[in-house]
Amino acid sequence: MLINTFCHVPGIGIRNERRLWERGILSWEDYLSMSANLQNRPCNPTSVAHIERSVIQLNASNPAFFSRSLPAGECWRLFAQFRSSTAYLDIETNGAAGVKGYITAITLYDGAKVYNYVKGRNLNNFKEDIKRYRVLVTYNGRCFDVPFIEKDFNIRLPQAHIDLRYILKDLGFTGGLKGCERQFGIDRKELNGVDGYFAVLLWYDFKKNKNEKALDTLLAYNAQDVVNLEPLMVAAYNLKLKSTPFHTSHLLPAPPSPELTFKADTETINRIRHANRKFYPEVCGQPLG
Template sequence: MLKNTFCHVPGIGIRNERRLWERGILSWDAYLARNAQAHGKTANPACLAHVERSVVQLAERNPGFFGRSLPPGECWRLFAEFRSSTAYLDIETNGAAGVKGYITAITVYDGAVIHTYVKGRNLHRFKEDIKRYNLVVTYNGRCFDVPFIEKNLGIRMPQAHIDLRYILKDLGFTGGLKGCEKQFGIDRKELNGVDGYFAVLLWYDFKKNGNEKALETLLAYNVQDVVNLEPLMVASYNMKLKGTPFHASHRLTPPQSPELPFKADTETIRRILRANRRFYPEACEQTPA
């Protein structure tokens, strides 16, 4: 889709992009060829230069150029061309604000391998590992995950960023990540009802009681947050394509679910639910004593 995009070119925008498509100019190559046939007399020189630069930047695998140029809400167009260097990402924290807040776990999924990072174990490796990727996909990561990582770990994340929260909202899907998952038929099974605050409780159960099953459950939850981003991204991409001439030709196949490295411990979940029933009354009613 990126090679068919013109809305990132200054002076063109969404409306004129559609006019180009209607005139049969469906790609950068077509735009450049049309200009060459007219001996450079048809295209605005600045627009022509930006399209030529786009060809170079894509060849050099630089999604940041497009991420900075695309209008808000159009970064989804980056996905197909940079899918092979994409990191789906989510963090968990200790729930505290300000200087007392810290990252407890990070999961990164690249469409093939799941990587988990835990405070006090291997969290330091994230700083180097994330450099492998040119694009990150998150849910609400623009406001939360990425700024928190940059501040807490003292690093910059210069990758181009697709935040599914805004893309899904534009498509009519709201209710947070879990709410969107349900609308797409994604079932978390034993992790249904577990939320971000529960992840904080799991961390403190692990830290205070040495409960490794609590940590494994926390990681199972964090991994679910991340691996579910891929089918949501693909579905969103395909839905966005419906507003273009490329719906049939560019449609992506839904991904296969990966094998998950961690399993939630249902007894740990039940115990923490019972201890915190005032926060989870409905879940406690559904959970056997």
């Protein structure tokens, strides 16, 4: 889709991009070919230069160039071209704000392998591992995950960023990550009903009681937050294509589900739910397993 995109070019925008498509100018190659014929020059030399630069930046595998140029809400167009260098990302924290807040776990998924990072064990490895990727896909990561990571690690994440929260909202899907998952038929099974606050409880159960099953459950939950981003990204990409001339030629197939290392422990979930039943009254006395 990126090579069919013109809205990132100064002076063109969304409306003129559609006019170009209607004229049969469907790709950068079409645009540059038309521009070579002075009698059919579709736009000014500045636009031609920007498209020529776009070709160079795409060949250099530089998605940051496009994320800076694309209008708000159009970064989904990066996905197909840079999928092989994309990381899906989510963090868990201790639930505190400000200086008392810290990251407890991070899960990273690149479409092939799931990487887990835990505070006190291997969390610092994340700083090097994330450098392998050029695009980040998150849900609400622009407001939460990325700023938290940059604060906690004292680093900057320079990658192009696709935040699914805003793309899905534009498509009419709201209700948070879990709500969007349900609307797309994604089932978390034994982790249904486990939320961000519960993840905090799992962390403290692990720290206080040395309960490795609580940590395993936390990491299983965090992994679900991450691996489910890929099918949501693919679905959103395909839905966005419907408003373009490429809604049949550019469709992406649904991705396979990865094998996950960590499994949720239903006994731990039920015990913590019961101990905190004032926050989860709807399941009090109802085992999850």
